[in-house]
């Protein structure tokens with residue numbers, strides 16, 4: 062994960078990691094290299110610049126050069142700031158509803174259906190949760206079938222109605238079904254398009270307004286880099302979603318989306334997808350991710 066970024070940051074932080082004396086000049090040089098590494102990883106230039114400026118201010122504020130272990134302190138400041146940039150604390154999901162409603166949003170191919178299954182499986186394994194998966198894609202029958210396959214694989218019931226063409230009605234019937242059958246979590250998989258369009262946004266906004274979910278989760282493919290961040294912004298402007306799911310982090314992704322999405326939409330990354338299998342899901346911990354990136 063993020064191998065190229067980690068390598069570049071490792072090289073940039075070489076001096077700070079104890080190889081040589083730390084001076085004002087090499088701190089500035091290091092931060093320039095850090096900025097370059099972030100931009101190469103698809104982090105927006107402005108975000109990368111703000112990041113290194115903050116690190117510099119913190120370093121000055123803590124009088125790093127006069128400290129006992131200046132190198133280690135600098136590395137710690139970089140790590141802490143990277144953690145902050147990715148959201149700081151770990152964000153949980155709100156499961157207070159009776160049943161809890163989770164609405165999945167995102168473009169086609171982002172990994173929505175796969176993630177809906179993974180989340181259902183994750184919650185089911187917690188024993189106190191009995192999830193219901195709901196197929197709300199009224200355009201692609203194959204998407205409904207795909208959710209049924211996923212549901213069968215993990216032993217979770219899937220609610221669908223191929224005759225009904227109004228996704229709001231499907232969602233509402235699914236919630237009634239959940240209440241009648243003791244499901245305490247309802248995960249609603251919605252239609253995705255290849256690009257953001259008004260019709261798609263209207264449709265998901267309608268579902269969102271009608272059911273008022275506790276959690277609206279925006280699923281995005283981390284391999285799409287800067288586009289991931291732009292798409293997140295477009296969805297957030299319409300849906301004011303609660304969290305981001307970053308998928309395909311097992312691939313050859315550069316890391317830009319993971320690092321910058323929080324500062325663009327001000328919503329936390331809640332989970333990551335790390336493979337096609339149903340157990341390839343992890344809660345996103347900003348500090349652990351920063352540790353991984355910085356090695």
Ligand code: GDP
Pocket residue numbers: 167168169170171172173174175176253308309310311312333334335336337341
């Ligand atoms: P949807 O159109 O948004 O519902 O996307 P799908 O769930 O159908 O996923 C699209 C493709 O991405 C499928 O081939 C999935 O197996 C794959 N996929 C989804 N999540 C991940 C992931 O975390 N890692 C990898 N490697 N593949 C994934």
